[in-house]
Amino acid sequence: MSASILPLALENVSYASNGQPIISSVSLAIVAGPSTIILGANGAGKSVLMRLMHGLLAPASGTVSWREKDMGRVRRLQAMVFQRPVMLRRSALANVVYALAVAGVPAGEREAQALAALDEVGLRHLAQRPARVLSGGEQQRLALARAWALHPEVLFLDEPTANLDPGAVREIETVIKAFDAAGTKIVMATHNLGQARRLGDEVIYLQAGRVMERAPIEQFFARPATAEAAAFMKGELPWV
Amino acid sequence: MGAIAEGLRRVLELDRELWHIVALSLEVSLSAVLIATALGLPLGALLAVKRFAGRRTVIVLLNALMGLPPVVVGLLIYLLLSRAGPLGELGLLFTPGAMVIAQSVLVLPIIAALARQTLEDAWREYEEQLRSLGARELEAAFTLIWDARFSLVTAVLAGLGRAAAEVGAVMIVGGNIDGVTRVMTTAIALETSKGDLPLALGLGFVLIALVLAVNAAAQLIKEAAVRRYG
Amino acid sequence: MGVALAAALAGFITVASTTSTEQSGLFKHLLPIFEKKTGIQVRVVAVGTGQALDIGRRGDADVVLVHAKPLEEKFMAEGQGVKRYDVMYNDFVLIGPKSDPAHVQGTKDVAVAFRKIKEAQAPFVSRGDRSGTHFAELKIWRLAGIDIAREKGAWYRDTGQGMGPALNTAAAMNAHILSDRGTWLSFKNRGDLVIAVEGDRRLYNQYGVMLVNPAKHPNVKAKLGQAFIDWLISPEGQDAIASYRINGEQLFFPNAHE
Numbered sequence: 246m247s248a249s250i251l252p253l254a255l256e257n258v259s260y261a262s263n264g265q266p267i268i269s270s271v272s273l274a275i276v277a278g279p280s281t282i283i284l285g286a287n288g289a290g291k292s293v294l295m296r297l298m299h300g301l302l303a304p305a306s307g308t309v310s311w312r313e314k315d316m317g318r319v320r321r322l323q324a325m326v327f328q329r330p331v332m333l334r335r336s337a338l339a340n341v342v343y344a345l346a347v348a349g350v351p352a353g354e355r356e357a358q359a360l361a362a363l364d365e366v367g368l369r370h371l372a373q374r375p376a377r378v379l380s381g382g383e384q385q386r387l388a389l390a391r392a393w394a395l396h397p398e399v400l401f402l403d404e405p406t407a408n409l410d411p412g413a414v415r416e417i418e419t420v421i422k423a424f425d426a427a428g429t430k431i432v433m434a435t436h437n438l439g440q441a442r443r444l445g446d447e448v449i450y451l452q453a454g455r456v457m458e459r460a461p462i463e464q465f466f467a468r469p470a471t472a473e474a475a476a477f478m479k480g481e482l483p484w485v
Numbered sequence: 486m487g488a489i490a491e492g493l494r495r496v497l498e499l500d501r502e503l504w505h506i507v508a509l510s511l512e513v514s515l516s517a518v519l520i521a522t523a524l525g526l527p528l529g530a531l532l533a534v535k536r537f538a539g540r541r542t543v544i545v546l547l548n549a550l551m552g553l554p555p556v557v558v559g560l561l562i563y564l565l566l567s568r569a570g571p572l573g574e575l576g577l578l579f580t581p582g583a584m585v586i587a588q589s590v591l592v593l594p595i596i597a598a599l600a601r602q603t604l605e606d607a608w609r610e611y612e613e614q615l616r617s618l619g620a621r622e623l624e625a626a627f628t629l630i631w632d633a634r635f636s637l638v639t640a641v642l643a644g645l646g647r648a649a650a651e652v653g654a655v656m657i658v659g660g661n662i663d664g665v666t667r668v669m670t671t672a673i674a675l676e677t678s679k680g681d682l683p684l685a686l687g688l689g690f691v692l693i694a695l696v697l698a699v700n701a702a703a704q705l706i707k708e709a710a711v712r713r714y715g
Numbered sequence: 716m717g718v719a720l721a722a723a724l725a726g727f728i729t730v731a732s733t734t735s736t737e738q739s740g741l742f743k744h745l746l747p748i749f750e751k752k753t754g755i756q757v758r759v760v761a762v763g764t765g766q767a768l769d770i771g772r773r774g775d776a777d778v779v780l781v782h783a784k785p786l787e788e789k790f791m792a793e794g795q796g797v798k799r800y801d802v803m804y805n806d807f808v809l810i811g812p813k814s815d816p817a818h819v820q821g822t823k824d825v826a827v828a829f830r831k832i833k834e835a836q837a838p839f840v841s842r843g844d845r846s847g848t849h850f851a852e853l854k855i856w857r858l859a860g861i862d863i864a865r866e867k868g869a870w871y872r873d874t875g876q877g878m879g880p881a882l883n884t885a886a887a888m889n890a891h892i893l894s895d896r897g898t899w900l901s902f903k904n905r906g907d908l909v910i911a912v913e914g915d916r917r918l919y920n921q922y923g924v925m926l927v928n929p930a931k932h933p934n935v936k937a938k939l940g941q942a943f944i945d946w947l948i949s950p951e952g953q954d955a956i957a958s959y960r961i962n963g964e965q966l967f968f969p970n971a972h973e
Contacts, residue, residue, distance in 0.1 A: 301613055320619045331614035334632045334714045343628075347620050375714045391618075568774035568934055576934070578775050579729060579760055660760035663743070678879030679738050680886075680904035 250313035250322050250398055251430060252276040253298060258307035260293055260454075267293045268454045270307070275399070279446030280431035282462070284438075286477060290454040291434035292328075295403045298432065299325045321348055324392035325401040328408065330384040332376035337368060337387050340376045344391045362394035363387075366420050382413025389420045400424055402433040406440065418444060438478060442466060450474045492687025502664075507691065510668040513581055513655065514648035517588030521596050522641050528593075529600025529640075530626035533608050544601065550594035555587075556653030562587040563657050579660040584668070587654040592644040599640035600630075607633045635707050642703055649696050669695075725754030728939045731768075731776035733847060734877040736922075737761035739805075739897025739966055744959045749946055755939050763877065765845030771795060771925070774932030777940035782922045783847040796925035797937075802947050803956050803967045807851055807918040808899055810882075811837075811891040811911035819891075825915040826859040833861060836870040838890035842881050843873035851920060852893045858917065882908075895920060900961040922967075924948075947971070 253275040260268040267290045275281060275298065283291050296302040297309055300320070311319050332340050341359035350358065363369045366386040371379060376387060385405055392400055402421065406414040421444055425431050435441055441448060441462070448465040450458040450473075457471045469475045496503060532544060564570050566578040566586070577583045607629050615625045630637065652670035659666030661675060669692045676685035736742065737759060746757045760770060764781045768790050771779040780802070781787060790796050809828055811819060817835035819828040832839055842849040856863040863871070872890065874881055878898040885892040886906035894902075899910070912918075924944050929935040946952045953969035960966070 296613075299617065301616055325617045327613060327617075331611055333628065334634075344618050347618050347624065377714070568932060569772075573774070573934075579758065660758075660762075662758045662760055663737075665758050675738075678734070678877050678883070679898075680879055680883055680902045682904060 247318075248313065249277055250311050250319050252312055253399070254308075254310050255298065256308045256310075258297060258304040258309060260290075260297060260302060260305050262293075266454055268297065268304075271454070271456055272307075273449065273456060273459070275430070275432060277398075277430055279461075280425050280433070280444060282441040282445035282448045283432065283434040283451055284436070284441055284448050284477075285434075285451035286436055289451045291436075291451055292403050293454075294451060295325070295401050295432070295434050299323060299401045301325075321395070322398040323401065324395050324397040324399075325403065326385070326388045326392055326405050328404045330381075330388040332379075332384055332387065334377060335375070336373050337376045337379065337390075338363065338372040340387060341391050341394050345394055348395055358394050359390075362390040365393050365423065366390040367416075380413070382409050382416060385409060385413070385417055386420060389417065389424075393420075393424065397429060399430045399432060402431070404434055404436070406437070407435075414440075438466075450477070452477070488683050488686055489690065492683040492685070493690060494687075495684045496687035496691055503688075503691075505664065506667055506669055506672050506688075507695070509581065509666075510649065510670070510692070511695070513584045513668060514588060514645060516585045517592055517648050518596075518641060518645045520585070520589040521592040521644055524589075525593050525596030525640075525644075526600050526630050526637065527626065529597040530604050530630050531622070532597070532601045533604035534622050534626045534629065544598075547594055547598045547601065551598050553591060553594065554653065555591055555651040556657065558591045559587055559654035559657030562590065562654070566658065578658065579662060579666060581659070581666060583658040584655045584666060587658045588648045588651070591651065591654055592648050595647055596640050596644045599643055600637055603633055603636045603640060604629050607636075635711060638703055638707055642700055645699065646696060649692065725756075726936065726939050727756035727758055728777040728936050728943060729775070730757055730759050730778045730780055730943070731766075731770040732759050732761055732780040733764050733767055733782065734761045734879070735846070735848060735895045735898050736780065736782070738877075738879055738901060739895070740901060740961070741897065741956070741959055741967060745952075745955055748955050749943065749952075752951075753942060753946070755942060757943060763844045763846040764850075768795075771927045774927065774934060777927055777936045778924060778943055779927060780922065780924045781847060782920050783850050784921055784923060785850070786847075787923045787925065790925065795928055795931060797928050799923050799925050800944060800948050801971055802922045802924050803953075803969045803971070804919050804921045805967045806896050806913065807848065807893050807920055808896050808910045809891065809912035809918075810885065810894050810899060810908050812889045813907045813909050814889075815911065817891070819911050822912050823915065825912050825918055826855055828912045829855050829859045830861065832891055833859075833866070833870075836868060838870050838872065838888050840872045840874060840881055840885040840888065840890045840892040842878065843875045844877065846877070847920065848878060848893060848895055851918075855893070855917065897961070897966045900964065900966065921970075 255271055255273050258268060258271045283294060285291050293302065297304055313319050333343060338359050341362050342355045345355040345358055360369065363372055366389050368383065368386055368390060371383065376384065379387060406417050421431060433444060445462045447461050449456055452473050458469065458474050469478060562583065565572050566583050567573055611629060615628060620628060652674050655668055656671050656674065661667050661671040669688055673685045673688045676688065742759050750756055760776065764783045764786060767779055767781050768786055770776045772795050787799055791799050809825060817832045817837040819831050822828040841852055874884055878894060881892060882894060882902050883904055886904050886908055889907055924947055926937065926940045926944055927935045929937040948971035953971055956967050956969045957965060
């Protein structure tokens with residue numbers, strides 16, 4: 246059908262805040278296919294890297310470029326789920342409908358598509374509940390439903406289960422796996438090794454704003470190429 | 486205490502004249518708040534969301550304008566609407582219309598400045614998500630206004646309080662004409678200057694009771710809505 | 716909204732007059748009679764004399780009714796008014812504390828009373844607001860041979876207020892004050908104050924009415940405004956003025972045809 250917006254290429258991207266460097270000279274490509282895990286300790290710069298890729302932040306130097314040059318298409322075909330879900334003061338269904346409205350979906354089609362998305366994440370029965378009274382896990386599932394409704398080509402997830410209890414974590418991971426199976430490119434930041442193993446096909450290990458290693462998941466866990474990655478996995482977090 | 490009781494008794498005797506004064510007060514102040522809200526909320530929202538050169542100066546100016554002395558606003562609008570002034574042709578001086586204009590000018594900065602603060606705080610929470618969804622600045626501004634509507638009620642009530650309480654602006658542009666532009670505050674000023682303090686007090690309490698009632702109603706609506714929408 | 720409807724029936728005029736005239740209650744008595752007869756609604760903006768004439772100069776009123784003949788004649792000389800008519804007069808009274816610290820009670824000559832007040836340095840409240848009453852007060856100081864601007868002391872309080880607020884201040888300070896009889900009769904907050912001096916011919920206060928000049932201000936409702944003036948000086952209008960009483964006392968004395 247339409248051309249893919251991938252690959253996404255970062256060339257020598259740097260970002261600093263208040264004079265402190267957060268991302269230093271990162272070059273990498275995100276291609277279609279394998280789900281990519283951005284792995285690193287807290288403070289490694291994962292969140293900033295995600296936002297640079299998604300376009301919420303502009304790099305101080307270097308370039309972030311997509312294969313697709315129509316930036317409108319680039320926007321529409323990505324979605325991001327944040328660590329803390331931000332819901333509008335309206336019903337769960339209305340939150341998904343809102344996203345569809347912003348994306349330009351004709352008014353008559355929005356409700357049906359929104360209900361379908363809620364179905365996918367198992368929230369249909371909560372459609373009329375005010376989104377803000379849902380539990381943390383339910384809100385995060387709602388955020389995923391919102392992203393699903395937009396049928397993005399790339400789904401960025403910034404530590405989506407960091408604040409959830411194990412039951413909710415399982416539910417979220419199930420949905421993410423479903424996204425993956427449906428063909429959406431997953432790019433997820435996490436510091437949870439188990440989760441990385443369960444959901445990822447490849448790993449980009451980030452430390453102090455630099456990419457230390459990139460490898461297929463099993464290879465990374467079996468034989469980390471760098472001492473820093475090995476130390477991280479042993480639980481000895483390096484001082485940043 | 487005796488003066489208050491006496492005042493309330495006198496007020497109840499006023500009947501038709503009092504109801505006309507109360508009705509006009511509500512009409513003028515509510516109209517002004519409506520106009521100021523329609524203009525002030527979007528203004529506050531855009532200021533909260535948009536980044537542009539000189540933004541800080543505009544914010545400081547807007548905050549300062551909250552303290553505009555009503556009598557100064559009255560004087561400026563008077564000079565504008567006087568037959569000898571630029572908008573004299575409109576024939577608005579000494580009419581309720583002039584009072585609405587003056588109070589709108591007075592109340593607009595209050596609503597806009599308070600809205601800006603509320604929405605700036607809200608924007609910190611919503612910005613990433615709304616930008617991620619692809620909402621443009623204008624769209625995001627209106628989404629913010631709707632989502633923060635319960636907090637914004639406070640800004641609107643502050644504006645209403647200011648409008649209902651002021652006398653300087655409406656006195657000058659309205660002329661306190663009996664039966665035409667006499668509102669609660671100008672009536673109180675008149676009775677005070679006539680030395681009829683009990684009546685002035687009585688009217689004062691009616692005014693306070695009115696404003697209290699509006700605020701109580703707003704609070705109840707707010708609480709009910711928060712229970713519903715979270 | 717009822718206001719707008721009534722005005723639409725036969726029209727309305729704006730009359731700039733003084734606070735003391737309105738606060739005397741005269742308009743509440745007079746205007747319904749006129750409105751019933753002609754269907755013309757009269758909207759009175761009551762401010763100080765200086766401001767009332769100013770409103771006329773700006774063309775924001777159709778008729779001006781004040782009581783400061785020199786200022787009215789200046790208004791006419793500027794071409795701002797069509798013609799000046801005498802309407803009525805009332806009088807001023809010198810109010811003072813019951814305790815009579817300056818011994819002015821019952822004095823026939825008001826200028827003498829003023830001199831006694833200055834010599835006793837008894838408290839005196841002045842309106843200081845360019846009003847007709849203020850000018851009357853200044854005139855009496857001059858008649859007493861006193862340059863009040865230079866000879867005043869702490870006993871002389873220049874408040875810049877209307878008649879009512881100035882009376883409030885005088886009552887609170889137990890001071891002397893020159894007031895028009897009308898406002899005094901309606902004033903409820905008297906404290907220990909009483910009338911000290913009255914009846915001196917120089918205390919008479921002449922009211923004049925003028926139509927704002929439509930040649931200078933095309934928006935002026937000349938026909939309706941003149942109708943009001945004509946009624947005021949007509950036998951019917953003059954009778955209506957004379958019939959206004961407070962506690963049985965007549966306040967205003969019509970003299971349009973003297």
